[in-house]
Every structure is written in structure tokens, then in C-alpha cells.
Amino acid sequence: MSTDPVLAVDDVAVHFAARGGLLAPKGPPVRAVDGVTLAIAPGETLGLVGESGCGKSTLSNAVVGLVKPTRGSIKVAGQEVVGADPDALRAIRRNVQMIFQDPALSLNPRMTIGESVGEPLRVRGIASGAALRERVATLLTSVGLRPEHAARYPHQFSGGQRQRVVIARALGLEPALVVCDEPVSALDVSVRAQILNLLVDLQRRMGVAYLFVSHDLAVVRHICDRVAVMYLGRLVEVAPRDTLFGAPKHPYTLALMSAVPEPDPVRQRTRQRIVLQGDLPSPSRVPTGCAFHTRCPRATALCAQERPALTPRDDGALVACHHA
Amino acid sequence: MTDALLRVEDLGVTIGGAPVVDGVSFAMRKGEVLALVGESGCGKSLTALALLRLLPPAARLAGGRVLLDGTDLAALPDRAMRRLRGQALSIIFQEPTASLDPLTTVGSQVMEAWRAHNAGGAAQARRAARDMLDAVGIPDAEKRLDQYPFELSGGMCQRIMIAIALICGPSLLVADEPTTALDVTIQAQILDLMRRLVAERGAGVLIITHDMGVVADIADRVAVMYAGRIVEVAPVTDLFAAPRHPYTAMLLASVPRLDVVPKAVLATIEGSVPAPEAFGSGCRFAGRCPLAVARCTAETPPLNEVAPGRLAACWRSAEASTLLSGAAA
Numbered sequence: 001m002s003t004d005p006v007l008a009v010d011d012v013a014v015h016f017a018a019r020g021g022l023l024a025p026k027g028p029p030v031r032a033v034d035g036v037t038l039a040i041a042p043g044e045t046l047g048l049v050g051e052s053g054c055g056k057s058t059l060s061n062a063v064v065g066l067v068k069p070t071r072g073s074i075k076v077a078g079q080e081v082v083g084a085d086p087d088a089l090r091a092i093r094r095n096v097q098m099i100f101q102d103p104a105l106s107l108n109p110r111m112t113i114g115e116s117v118g119e120p121l122r123v124r125g126i127a128s129g130a131a132l133r134e135r136v137a138t139l140l141t142s143v144g145l146r147p148e149h150a151a152r153y154p155h156q157f158s159g160g161q162r163q164r165v166v167i168a169r170a171l172g173l174e175p176a177l178v179v180c181d182e183p184v185s186a187l188d189v190s191v192r193a194q195i196l197n198l199l200v201d202l203q204r205r206m207g208v209a210y211l212f213v214s215h216d217l218a219v220v221r222h223i224c225d226r227v228a229v230m231y232l233g234r235l236v237e238v239a240p241r242d243t244l245f246g247a248p249k250h251p252y253t254l255a256l257m258s259a260v261p262e263p264d265p266v267r268q269r270t271r272q273r274i275v276l277q278g279d280l281p282s283p284s285r286v287p288t289g290c291a292f293h294t295r296c297p298r299a300t301a302l303c304a305q306e307r308p309a310l311t312p313r314d315d316g317a318l319v320a321c322h323h324a
Numbered sequence: 325m326t327d328a329l330l331r332v333e334d335l336g337v338t339i340g341g342a343p344v345v346d347g348v349s350f351a352m353r354k355g356e357v358l359a360l361v362g363e364s365g366c367g368k369s370l371t372a373l374a375l376l377r378l379l380p381p382a383a384r385l386a387g388g389r390v391l392l393d394g395t396d397l398a399a400l401p402d403r404a405m406r407r408l409r410g411q412a413l414s415i416i417f418q419e420p421t422a423s424l425d426p427l428t429t430v431g432s433q434v435m436e437a438w439r440a441h442n443a444g445g446a447a448q449a450r451r452a453a454r455d456m457l458d459a460v461g462i463p464d465a466e467k468r469l470d471q472y473p474f475e476l477s478g479g480m481c482q483r484i485m486i487a488i489a490l491i492c493g494p495s496l497l498v499a500d501e502p503t504t505a506l507d508v509t510i511q512a513q514i515l516d517l518m519r520r521l522v523a524e525r526g527a528g529v530l531i532i533t534h535d536m537g538v539v540a541d542i543a544d545r546v547a548v549m550y551a552g553r554i555v556e557v558a559p560v561t562d563l564f565a566a567p568r569h570p571y572t573a574m575l576l577a578s579v580p581r582l583d584v585v586p587k588a589v590l591a592t593i594e595g596s597v598p599a600p601e602a603f604g605s606g607c608r609f610a611g612r613c614p615l616a617v618a619r620c621t622a623e624t625p626p627l628n629e630v631a632p633g634r635l636a637a638c639w640r641s642a643e644a645s646t647l648l649s650g651a652a653a
């Protein structure tokens with residue numbers, strides 16, 4: 001088995017043109033993603049965390065070809081996604097699938113579960129008739145549903161069951177990479193645990209890699225091997241899980257971690273807290289230099305002028321900060 | 325309880341005949357933060373709306389008493405209840421932007437709340453509003469007063485909602501998922517603010533959430549709800565250390581915690597919450613409970629005192645905390 005990355009993102013930027021109204025002048029573009037470089041190894045889970053609007057979904061969408069990057073390169077199992085024609089993209093999609101936050105929105109309400117799960121296989125001519133039905137039954141079983149569920153419609157399932165259906169469909173083509181954008185955020189805690197167990201179990205059995213987007217750091221710590229922290233369209237820190245949670249370095253990572261309450265009252269009440277002031281700046285007016293300097297407790301004059309690059313540290317972390 | 329603030333007794337709400345809130349009783353002291361937790365659909369919001377007398381048309385109050393500082397809210401005439409709301413009693417909902425009027429400046433909305441319960445001129449109202457915005461940590465309060473909700477971020481709108489809720493100095497604040505729609509860094513700011521208000525003003529806060537981290541952070545005591553009933557009430561550290569209801573234990577075990585090995589199998593609760601139409605006799609958790617015995621489906625366990633300051637509705641309460649270790653396996 002090769003150890004080439006299943007995903008290689010190189011200096012990707014996604015800028016959206018600002019909406020100009022009749023009266024309003026056209027503003028600067030929204031820099032949703034602004035120069036991101038990362039890679040995921042086969043069978044690995046990379047977590048992508050950061051506040052709302054920092055560009056997590058935009059980057060995820062770019063990886064599966066739903067959004068066209070302004071610049072940069074995205075390779076899935078060695079094949080270039082950026083600028084790929086529809087045929088090439090179809091071939092790439094075999095290797096990369098996506099799971100969205102809201103299972104209700106990602107299933108066609110007029111298709112049975114069996115039709116939804118079987119569709120990618122049928123469309124590609126991989127299976128039909130009895131073979132297709134059998135494959136669908138196997139997929140449903142692998143996500144903890146029963147073969148007879150194939151005849152039901154999405155509304156006859158709970159949220160957690162619907163997310164299982166979405167996962168079954170994503171895995172049908174045996175992709176090397178599944179992009180999961182907040183896959184458990186819409187689910188209740190008890191159901192969330194079932195889906196997380198399922199994702200881990202499928203990874204062990206099938207060797208699939210995940211790009212796992214979440215704002216829930218406890219979930220990320222549980223399921224990810226490495227974690228990338230994003231702020232205003234850029235990565236500020238990338239590190240193996242234990243390094244990131246054991247020795248976070250970027251002031252934003254520290255603030256983010258201290259802001260997430262630990263489900264343990266004794267611990268939570270003795271923790272040191274860093275309460276960030278102010279809100280996330282608009283991605284159409286990204287601050288100069290380090291984008292975090294306007295909220296950073298450690299910012300100096302240098303930070304407003306010079307953008308720090310992601311540089312490696314002794315323990316394997318990559319950090320973009322002048323002072324960390 | 326000598327410094328009792330709120331006492332809810334046997335509160336019930338039905339929807340289409342189904343008991344979606346069933347015999348809910350709890351009490352709160354002044355200056356206390358009580359968290360109401362439980363899975364989606366278990367009746368948390370309806371409990372809050374019932375005690376504020378703001379139930380949606382489909383829901384019907386099926387009895388119970390709500391005593392706020394000794395006044396029975398359920399027996400109060402509508403007008404008196406309206407006067408009380410926003411004054412002694414305030415509510416914050418989950419969606420800040422949906423609760424603010426988009427066509428009115430935030431200043432006018434905060435001032436209106438003040439004037440509903442205070443005599444005073446426009447200048448005085450404006451001063452009160454500006455001071456309140458300062459108090460909830462909105463920078464440039466003077467300038468913000470003249471802005472519209474769309475000009476503010478979600479976190480700022482939520483702070484405006486809190487300002488409106490607090491401007492008349494309520495003795496009880498009901499906050500239904502006040503931070504769920506917000507980012508963690510903004511959530512931390514809002515929780516800090518609520519903590520400060522409790523400390524400085526001695527208000528009681530009933531906070532509804534499904535986030536065990538938020539509970540661990542801010543609650544003094546916790547009431548756990550399952551399928552319309554309260555199944556456990558306990559001080560927060562006791563609840564997390566040794567739950568006395570199997571549902572609480574399993575809920576806690578299903579949350580990834582620091583002391584759980586990464587990628588280890590998390591405990592899950594098999595099955596799903598029964599639909600309100602399908603509530604049977606006995607304990608409503610019995611169908612999913614690993615400790616269930618015959619008695620559980622035959623007889624509803626009452627919410628009894630199982631230790632000083634701790635209530636649980638379970639026939640096998642003493643064994644409940646053994647289920648907590650499920651996650652470590």
C-alpha cells in the first residue's frame with residue numbers, strides 16, 4: 001500500500017465576490033479560505049476546527065469539488081480536483097464522498113432509503129438488480145440498520161438513523177476519503193455517541209480517511225489523529241492530537257480550548273480561562289499581518305505588520321505565530 | 325428552603341392529550357443557577373413556557389402550581405402576568421435574531437423594556453439602556469443604541485436580548501439554550517456575563533441546555549428530564565460524580581471525556597425516546613434501561629429523596645452510577 005496522501009491541499013484560496021446592491025457599492029471580496037496547505041494520510045482522521053465563518057465548510061466543499069478555488073491545488077489520491085472536467089470529477093468522486101450536518105437535507109424525501117443508498121452504485125453501473133439490492137443490504141447492515149429498512153422513506157427514521165443512511169450511501173463506493181462537515185452536530189448526545197462509534201468502526205474495517213469538521217473539541221479529541229485549527233480562512237496551528245491538546249501553542253488555540261467547557265464540574269471550575277474580547281472580524285476585511293492580532297492578548301506591533309508563517313516546532317506542531 | 329425563589333409543583337402540559345410535561349416539580353433559591361437538561365423533545369422548553377404562561381396554542385396546561393416569591397403565577401390574571409414578565413421574570417430564547425424586531429433600533433427595544441416598568445422620560449430611558457449595554461459588555465454602547473439588529477453579530481444580538489431581559493432587574497431569568505447558536509468564544513463571554521449577574525444581583529437563573537460542558541461550567545444544581553418527567557435532581561458535582569438515575573449515568577457516559585481513551589467505544593443508549601402517544605405505565609426509561617426489572621414497567625417510581633439534597637425517580641437508584649463506567653471499557 002502506498003503512503004501517498006489521500007488528500008493534498010496546496011495553498012488553496014477561495015474568495016467570493018461581494019454582492020453589490022443597486023445602491024451599495026461593491027465591497028472587497030470575502031476571503032473565506034486564504035492560503036491553506038494540508039495533507040491527510042490513508043486511514044487518518046484530520047480534524048478541522050475553528051469558529052463559525054472561519055472557512056471550514058468552504059474548504060470542505062472545495063475538496064469535493066463543490067466550490068471552485070480562486071487559486072491552489074487539491075489532489076485526491078493523486079488526481080487534481082481544481083479545474084477537473086466533469087468526467088474527471090466523476091472519477092475523483094469515487095474516492096471522495098461527503099457527509100453534511102443535516103441528514104434531513106441530504107436525503108431525497110421521495111426516494112426510499114434503498115434507492116438513495118444504491119443510487120451512486122447504479123449510476124456508475126457498478127451494480128444492478130439483485131446484486132445491487134444485496135450490496136445495499138450489506139451497506140445498511142454495516143451502519144447498524146436492517147436490510148428491510150431499504151423500503152422505507154427518510155421521514156420514517158430518526159435523525160440518528162438518517163445520518164446512518166447518509167453514511168451508508170457515502171461508503172458505497174468505498175472511497176479513500178470522506179469529508180464529514182459537522183456530522184454529529186445536529187444529533188442528540190446519546191445518538192452522537194452511536195455515530196462516532198460507527199465512524200471509528202468503519203475506519204478500522206475499511207481504512208477510510210476522514211476530514212472531520214467540527215466545532216466540538218471534545219468530539220474532535222476523541223476521534224481525530226491530527227487537528228488543524230483555522231482562523232479567518234487560514235490555518236494557525238496543525239498538530240498531532242495529543243500534542244495539540246497537551247501543549248497548544250497558538251494564542252487562538254489556547255483561547256478556543258479554554259472557551260470550551262469541560263463536562264466535569266470540578267475540572268471546569270478550576271481551569272484557567274482566557275475570555276477573548278470582541279467578535280470574529282469580517283472575512284471581507286481580514287486584519288493585516290496576523291489576522292488574530294486584533295483579539296490576541298499577546299499581540300505586538302510586529303503582529304499587525306507581518307503575517308507569521310506556519311513553522312514546525314520540536315514536538316511536531318506547526319504554528320503560525322510570532323510569539324509562540 | 326428559606327430563601328426560596330421559585331417553586332414549581334406538579335406542573336403538567338398536554339399536546340393532543342399526550343402528557344408531554346408530566347408532574348414536574350422543582351424549587352430554586354435566590355442567586356441559584358439551576359440547569360434543566362435532557363434529550364431533544366423531552367419537554368424542557370414546554371416546561372419553561374408553561375411556567376411563564378407562554379405555551380403555544382397546541383399545548384394545554386394540565387394543572388400544577390408555580391410560586392414565584394410566594395405568588396401563584398397560574399392563578400394570576402393575564403394583565404398582572406404580563407406586568408410580571410419582563411419585571412420579576414424574564415426569558416431569553418435560543419435564537420437572538422428571531423426575538424429582536426429587525427425594523428427597530430436595538431436602543432429603542434432596550435428602552436421600551438425599561439419604560440414598560442419604569443416611569444421616566446426619554447433621556448432617562450436612554451441612560452438606563454446605555455448603562456445596561458455597558459453592563460452586558462457591548463463596546464461603544466452609545467453608538468450601538470442607534471443601530472439595527474442586522475448591523476450586530478449574533479453574539480451582540482444575544483447580549484442585547486440579555487440586556488432587555490435584565491434591565492428591570494428580574495429576580496428570575498429563564499434562559500432556553502441561550503448559547504447554543506453561538507460560537508464557543510462568544511459562549512464563554514455570555515456565560516461569564518450570566519455568572520456575574522447572578523453574583524452581583526442575586527437573580528436566580530433557570531438555564532435549559534443539552535450541553536454537559538455548559539452545565540458543568542455554570543450550574544449549581546441540575547434537574548434531568550426524560551420523556552416529560554424529572555428523573556433526577558442533584559448538586560452539580562454530585563450529579564457528575566455519582567448519578568443516581570440510570571438515564572443520567574448513561575447520558576454522562578456517552579459524552580467523550582478527557583479520561584476516555586481516544587477512539588474507544590463510547591457508551592450509547594440503545595433504542596429511542598418513546599413518543600408521547602406511546603407513554604406506557606411505569607418508568608418511561610424502562611425500555612432502554614439495563615437495570616430494568618419487572619417492577620419498573622408496572623409501577624412508576626416517585627421522585628424521592630435518595631440522599632441529602634438529592635432526588636431520583638428510580639427503583640434501583642443505588643446501582644445507577646455503575647453505568648457511568650461504561651465508557652472506560
Ligand SMILES: Nc1ncnc2c1ncn2[C@@H]1O[C@H](COP(=O)(O)OP(=O)(O)OP(=O)(O)O)[C@@H](O)[C@H]1O
Binds near residue numbers: 052
Ligand atoms: N457562496 C458564498 N458566497 C459568499 N460568501 C460565502 C459563501 N459561502 C460562504 N461564504 C462566507 O465565507 C465565510 C466562510 O464560510 P464557511 O461556511 O466556510 O464557514 P464555516 O467555518 O463552515 O462556519 P460554520 O461553523 O458556521 O459552519 C463566511 O464569512 C461566509 O459568510
Ligand SMILES: Nc1ncnc2c1ncn2[C@@H]1O[C@H](COP(=O)(O)OP(=O)(O)OP(=O)(O)O)[C@@H](O)[C@H]1O
Binds near residue numbers: 370534600
Ligand atoms: N407547538 C407544538 N406543537 C406540537 N407539538 C409540540 C409543540 N411544541 C412542542 N411539541 C412537542 O412536545 C414535546 C416536548 O417539546 P419541547 O419543545 O418542550 O422539547 P425540548 O426538551 O425543549 O427539546 P429541544 O431540546 O429539542 O428543544 C416534543 O415531543 C415536541 O415534539
Ligand SMILES: [Mg+2]
Binds near residue numbers: 058
Ligand atoms: Mg460550516
Ligand SMILES: [Mg+2]
Binds near residue numbers: 368369370
Ligand atoms: Mg427546547
